[in-house]
Amino acid sequence: MPTPDPAAPVPARNDPASASTVLYTEKLWPSAWIWVVVVGLSGAGILMFSPISFGVGITAAAVLFAIMAIMLVLSTPTISVTPDTLRVGRATIERRFVGSVEAFRKEEATAERGPRLNGLAFMCFRGWIDAVVKIEITDPSDRTPYWLASSRRPEELVAALTAPAKS
Numbered sequence: 001m002p003t004p005d006p007a008a009p010v011p012a013r014n015d016p017a018s019a020s021t022v023l024y025t026e027k028l029w030p031s032a033w034i035w036v037v038v039v040g041l042s043g044a045g046i047l048m049f050s051p052i053s054f055g056v057g058i059t060a061a062a063v064l065f066a067i068m069a070i071m072l073v074l075s076t077p078t079i080s081v082t083p084d085t086l087r088v089g090r091a092t093i094e095r096r097f098v099g100s101v102e103a104f105r106k107e108e109a110t111a112e113r114g115p116r117l118n119g120l121a122f123m124c125f126r127g128w129i130d131a132v133v134k135i136e137i138t139d140p141s142d143r144t145p146y147w148l149a150s151s152r153r154p155e156e157l158v159a160a161l162t163a164p165a166k167s
Helices: 016-020 032-049 054-074 106-113 154-162
Strands: 024-027 078-081 085-088 091-094 098-104 122-124 132-137 146-150
Touching: 024 154, 032 054, 078 154, 098 106, 098 154, 106 132, 132 154
Parallel strands: 122 146
Antiparallel strands: 024 078, 078 085, 085 091, 098 132, 132 146
16 A cells, blocks of 8 residues: 655645634633532432442442533533634634524523523523523525523623634
8 A cells, every 4th residue: 555645735625724724713612500509419429328338429429420521521512613614612603694693691591591492593501601592594405593602701702603704
């Protein structure tokens, strides 16, 4: 099998600079109070297993904490905006299909997550983050009317999405 020549030219992509430029990124990490709840629930392992042995209770608490922490960390979504794409969690869409974008806080955010929510909308929100951003989807082949995503910095996300997108 022939080996590739390191001096050979590499095929150029359309615009590598725009593909790697990140205009906005945010990780929706759990709040401090969620970690307090995790520690409290883990501590229940001590109560449940201490009649057997205090050492077993401590081990159970450590295992419970590790499981819950791993689940929280692995399920933490990322929001990322580049000149070409928007990624919210596992979902990705081209920026040319992003329509109007609005940020909501407090009661308005609660209404968007509840009574005003369209059943076909893509949802990526976390209960420990109050603000949400509603992102209209204009792709005619997509039945999803909009994406609704939590954000700790909704105004920055709106600004990144309303900046001119690459066509």
